Amino acid sequence: MQSMSDEEPQVVPTASDERYLTTAEVARRLDVKTETVYAYASRGMLRSVRLPGRRGSFFAQAEVERFVARGRDERPPSGAVERIRTELTLLDDDELHYRGRRATDLASSHSFESVATLLWTGELPEHESFPTDGPSTDVVRTALAALPAAARTTDRFKVAVAVLGAVDPLRFDLSPAAVVRVGRRLVAVLADALPGEPGGGDPIAERLSGKLGDRPADPSLLDLALVLLADHDLAVSTVAVRVAASARAHPYAAVSAGLGAVDGQYHGAASTLAHRFLRDAADDPLGALAERQRAGGVPGFGHRVYRERDPRADALFAALRRHAAARDVMAVVDAVSPGAGTFPNVDLALAALAHAFGLRPDAGEAIFALARCAGWLAHAIEEYREPGLRFRPVGVYSGTRPPR
Incomplete structure (x- = not known):
């Protein structure tokens, strides 16, 4: 029998006329295996109880019948991750929307701070500021040194996120207001604590502009990129965040889970690969294309979700074309795009932004990760409202069976 140790705490009911079903009876009623019943319970979809004087787990019949009434389409099959409902981001017809608003429109009219607040609270302020936290920034700078x-x-x-969590005694306050306070503080400290010269203004993009390379990037372009990258539905890093939040990990730990997933070459690191490609293509566009095609694909082109265009890339490229500093790199983009076989994505646009201002090769990763903190914490706020430990797929054991 599968252990129930990872469920919500079991309840010993008081005396009543309510009827309870055994695990086997529930399995027959649902037409599933007993292991699947345990999986539903571990994800908080059914609640198991203990009955005085009787062994095993029991389930209230009325709750089981309500579960049946919701319909099988509402329940994941055995081993599947539960459907994740979110009010945050919609990807539809090659467009990206945050809470019903087109992301490209928001990027042209509101700051990253305002859009982060929209994701966290549903409210879109005209002006929003994330104040500097001097003591926290000093602690993080000491660790980064x-x-x-x-x-x-x-x-x-x-490192910065781990340190911030360690020094926050209220980190396990999972209320929405507390998570918003963490988000404002975390984003501000990440921007302020990086080595380099801060910009002259209060917006996050200005504070970040001199810290990604030897010369400052245009803050307006950084702010545009931060808004466009703030969230992207259930990307792999966001799923990691929601799994951590489902276990009631505090917000700093949830963001750390997202940062771990971002480290993969198929996610946040993709812009660094695109940066190398544009560097090589500046000297030999056809040669760089041929080399990447031989290796299996051209970095910065195509997408798993978008079919004909990446709206984030379109918006960022349009802004770069209006900037004199990007003239040379946009000529490279135009030279390689016809031969790539598909449309350019936001990773190529981030790489072009980095080349335009001589930023470090990993600057795109940094912009991506800082921006996505907004979306990750918004998803954490949503997940804290759900039953705990609801992501509990059933493993299909394929190893050696123990002797009987």
Whole structure:
């Protein structure tokens, strides 16, 4: 019998006329295996109880009947992850929307701070500021000073988030207001604590502009990119965040889970690969294309969700074309795009932004990770409202069977 140790705490009911079913009876009623009943219970979809004087787990018949009434389409099959309902982001017809608003429209009219607030609260302020937290920034800078100079910016973010969580005694307050306070503080400290010269203004994009390379990037372009990358539905890093939040990990730990997933070459690191491609293509466009095609694909082109265009890339490229500093790199983009076989995505646009201002090769990863903190925390707020530990797929054991 599968252990029930990872469920919500079991309840011993008081005396009543309510009828209870055994696990086997529930399995027959649902036409599933007993293991699937345990999976439903571990995800909080059914609640098991203990009955005085009787062994095993029991389930209130009325609750089981309500579960049946919701319909089998509302329940995942055995081993599947429960459907995730979200009010945050819609990807539809090659468009990206945050809470019903087109992301590209928001990027042209509101700051990253305002859009982050929209994701967290549903309200869209005209002006929003994330104040500097001097003491927290100093603590994080001390920790970052121990890293080698060659450490990537996303590695610095990981350390910073861990330190911020460790010094926050109220980190286990999972209320929406508390998570919003964490988000404002976390984003501000990540921008402020990085080595380099801060910009002259209060917006996050200005504070970040001199910290990604030897010369400042245009804050308006950074802000545009941050808004466009703030969320993207259930990307792999966002699923990692929601799984952590389902276990009631505090917001800093949930963001750390997202940063871990971002480290993969198929996710946040994709813009660094695109940066290398554009660097090589500047000298030999056809040669760089041929080399990547031989290796299996051209970085910065195509997408698993979008079919004909990436609206984020379109918006960022349009802004770059209006900027004199991007003239050379946009000529490279135009030279390689016809031969790539599909449309350019936001990773190529981030790489072009980095080349335009001489930013570090990993600058795109840093912009991506900082922006996505907004979406991750918004998803954490949603997940904290759901039953705990609801993501509990049933493993299909394929190893050696123990002797009987």
